[in-house]
Amino acid sequence: MNVTLRLWRQHDQDAAGRMVSYGVDGISADMSFLEMLDVLNEQLTAAGDDPVAFDNDCREGICGMCSLVINGIAHGPEGRTASCQLYMRHFHDGDTIDIEPWRSPSFPILRDLIVDRSAFDRIIQAGGYISAPTGAAPDAAAMLVPKKDADRAFDAAICIGCGACVAACPNGSAMLFTGAKATHLGALPQGQIERNSRALAMGNQHDAEGFGGCTEIGECTAVCPVGIPLDMISRLNGDVLSALRHNST
Amino acid sequence: MSMAVSAAWGMAKDRACALSLRLVRSPDRSYGEVMVVSNGTGQRSRALRSSVLLHAVMAVSGLIMVLFLLAHMYGNLKIFEGRQAFDGYSEYLREVGEPLLPRTGVLWIIRVVLLISVLVHIYAAFTLWHRSRAATAGAGGWRYETTKNRRGVQRSYASFTMRWGGVVVGLFVIYHLLHLSADYVAPGGASSSPYQRMVNGFSIWWVVLSYVIALIALGFHLRHGVWSAFASLGGNSSVARRRGLNQLATVVALLILVGFLIPPLVIFAGWVR
Ligand code: HEM
Ligand code: SF4
Ligand code: FES
Numbered sequence: 001m002n003v004t005l006r007l008w009r010q011h012d013q014d015a016a017g018r019m020v021s022y023g024v025d026g027i028s029a030d031m032s033f034l035e036m037l038d039v040l041n042e043q044l045t046a047a048g049d050d051p052v053a054f055d056n057d058c059r060e061g062i063c064g065m066c067s068l069v070i071n072g073i074a075h076g077p078e079g080r081t082a083s084c085q086l087y088m089r090h091f092h093d094g095d096t097i098d099i100e101p102w103r104s105p106s107f108p109i110l111r112d113l114i115v116d117r118s119a120f121d122r123i124i125q126a127g128g129y130i131s132a133p134t135g136a137a138p139d140a141a142a143m144l145v146p147k148k149d150a151d152r153a154f155d156a157a158i159c160i161g162c163g164a165c166v167a168a169c170p171n172g173s174a175m176l177f178t179g180a181k182a183t184h185l186g187a188l189p190q191g192q193i194e195r196n197s198r199a200l201a202m203g204n205q206h207d208a209e210g211f212g213g214c215t216e217i218g219e220c221t222a223v224c225p226v227g228i229p230l231d232m233i234s235r236l237n238g239d240v241l242s243a244l245r246h247n248s249t
Numbered sequence: 250m251s252m253a254v255s256a257a258w259g260m261a262k263d264r265a266c267a268l269s270l271r272l273v274r275s276p277d278r279s280y281g282e283v284m285v286v287s288n289g290t291g292q293r294s295r296a297l298r299s300s301v302l303l304h305a306v307m308a309v310s311g312l313i314m315v316l317f318l319l320a321h322m323y324g325n326l327k328i329f330e331g332r333q334a335f336d337g338y339s340e341y342l343r344e345v346g347e348p349l350l351p352r353t354g355v356l357w358i359i360r361v362v363l364l365i366s367v368l369v370h371i372y373a374a375f376t377l378w379h380r381s382r383a384a385t386a387g388a389g390g391w392r393y394e395t396t397k398n399r400r401g402v403q404r405s406y407a408s409f410t411m412r413w414g415g416v417v418v419g420l421f422v423i424y425h426l427l428h429l430s431a432d433y434v435a436p437g438g439a440s441s442s443p444y445q446r447m448v449n450g451f452s453i454w455w456v457v458l459s460y461v462i463a464l465i466a467l468g469f470h471l472r473h474g475v476w477s478a479f480a481s482l483g484g485n486s487s488v489a490r491r492r493g494l495n496q497l498a499t500v501v502a503l504l505i506l507v508g509f510l511i512p513p514l515v516i517f518a519g520w521v522r
Contacts, residue, residue, distance in 0.1 A: 006395075008394065019394050069393060069395075071395060071397040071398055072393050072395045072396075072397040072398035072399060073398050073401075073402060098393075098394070098395035098397060100393050100394060100395065103385075103386070103392045103393060104384065104385070105383070105384065105385075105386055106384065168401065168402070170381070170385070170389045170390030170401070170404070170409065171377075171380075171381035171384060171385065171389070172381060172384030172385040173300075173381070173384065197292065200292040200293065200295075200296045201292055203296060203299055203301050204292055204295045204296055204299060206300075207295075207298075207299050207300055207380075208295075210383065210384055211384055212300070212377075212380050212381035212383070212384035212385065213300025213301070213303060213304055213377045213380055213381060214300070214304065214481075215304075215377075215381075215408070215411060215477060216408075216473075216476065216477040216480045216481065216485075217401075217404045217408045217409070218403060218404065218408075219390075219401045219402060219403065219404055222401070222402040222403045223402060229487075229488050229491075230480070230485065230491055231485045231486055231487055231488065231490065231491060233480070233485075234480045234481075234483050234484060234485035234486065235483065235486070236301070237301050237304070237305065237480070237481055237482065237483045238482070238483020238484075239483075240296060240299065240301045240302070241301070241302075241305055241482065241483060242483075243293075243296070244293065244296055244297070244302070
């Protein structure tokens with residue numbers, strides 16, 4: 001199949017960017033979206049042009065590096081699918097496909113489709129840890145974790161930190177990511193000691209990075225490649241409010 | 250026993266590698282630019298200015314106004330009991346609490362609570378509006394070049410009209426207070442009887458129309474606002490709860506919409522005169 005790509009080209013952080021059109025021929029429906037971009041880049045390189053820069057690593061939906069807004073939807077039209085797991089069979093011969101980077105002032109565009117997501121790292125640094133005693137490994141059954149809590153923590157821990165939630169949010173909020181990270185630790189007994197201080201620190205860092213507030217619209221969950229549910233945000237809200245009520249931090 | 254802080258998650262490390270790769274790509278960016286993360290002191294006072302807290306404040310003030318609306322709607326429906334009952338209820342609102350409180354004491358307490366709620370609600374709304382514009386380069390959900398899927402994947406009409414819809418409701422409240430409460434704007438004729446004020450006003454088509462439009466805007470505002478208020482306060486605890494809270498919001502919005510629409514419409518139809 002043949003497709004026309006309109007994609008964002010920007011030389012570096014300070015340059016002005018623009019949408020540029022390219023035709024790509026000989027695409028197989030079995031190719032992944034990123035393989036299709038590889039074909040484009042081979043074409044561009046052969047013609048002596050600059051290849052298009054885009055982030056990717058695992059190409060199996062687990063690392064969170066791929067980050068494309070495809071036809072206006074973060075990670076493209078398929079639900080619960082990272083850009084790298086999207087296949088060309090979801091498109092048609094002759095389609096025009098618009099590809100843009102995540103757009104958020106807190107994620108500066110480094111080049112073309114690559115953004116700097118280190119704001120997320122700083123949110124993690126602010127509170128995404130637990131205090132644990134060092135020394136010999138603790139007895140495996142010393143701390144029992146109820147199944148319900150383990151499941152909840154796991155549902156939160158699967159967040160791959162891609163940033164699609166920010167890209168999709170009309171408020172530019174990163175509350176789904178922050179909520180998932182706070183819930184991941186806060187749902188477990190080991191994470192209780194810092195539960196209040198974690199909620200405050202991560203919530204504050206979220207704001208300091210310039211992300212907007214959550215108005216419970218839900219675009220984030222709809223595009224999240226792993227389906228982090230919206231209630232993770234409400235849980236973070238509840239934790240911040242309870243930390244403010246209890247004067248322990 | 251020594252305590253060690255253990256990074257709970259590998260991403261920070263992976264991203265550090267990714268960051269250095271990016272630095273190779275764009276050598277002008279140095280680690281010196283990386284923003285400092287602050288832990289520890291001052292977190293409480295910073296959290297008092299956080300978006301989370303502003304949303305909680307909006308939620309509480311909004312829910313207070315919803316409670317008022319339900320009571321107000323109940324009062325309006327007394328129109329069916331006739332002029333005496335309706336005007337008597339208005340008089341009762343002024344006398345209630347006497348002699349413990351002076352005349353209109355309770356009414357003034359309600360007015361002050363509502364005024365504070367409205368002001369706080371508006372302050373939080375505009376502060377958050379400003380933050381969300383800053384976080385989207387002023388373009389909100391329209392910040393992409395593409396014109397495809399501009400309405401997102403699943404967002405509702407109610408959810409993306411909260412801000413302008415709120416402005417419409419606010420302007421309506423001013424108009425409405427000048428009309429039926431202050432008797433200052435008096436289409437159809439002023440009157441010292443609240444019952445008569447309603448009948449005079451709602452006999453005119455454009456007055457009815459203005460109320461209908463404003464109430465529909467209010468209905469949408471509450472449809473998203475009631476759900477959002479509970480979620481902002483930490484009440485959305487599961488996927489099932491999300492569905493339940495949205496159903497509750499639909500019920501509250503419809504109840505208030507229909508309950509408030511009935512009096513103007515029956516007066517306009519001539520069933521109550
Ligand atoms: C069809 C819809 C409505 C009707 C027929 C209606 C009717 C009235 C009437 C007759 C009064 C004067 C009561 C008196 O003087 O004893 C009043 C007062 C008031 N209404 Fe409404 N109302 C409606 C909708 C609303 C809405 C949607 C709001 C708020 C968003 C609202 C807020 C108020 C307030 C704040 C007062 C003033 C109470 C006071 O005097 O302190 N009303 N309304
Ligand atoms: S919550 Fe979902 S969309 Fe947001 S960063 Fe995590 S995996 Fe990506
Ligand atoms: S490249 Fe790893 S998740 Fe897409």
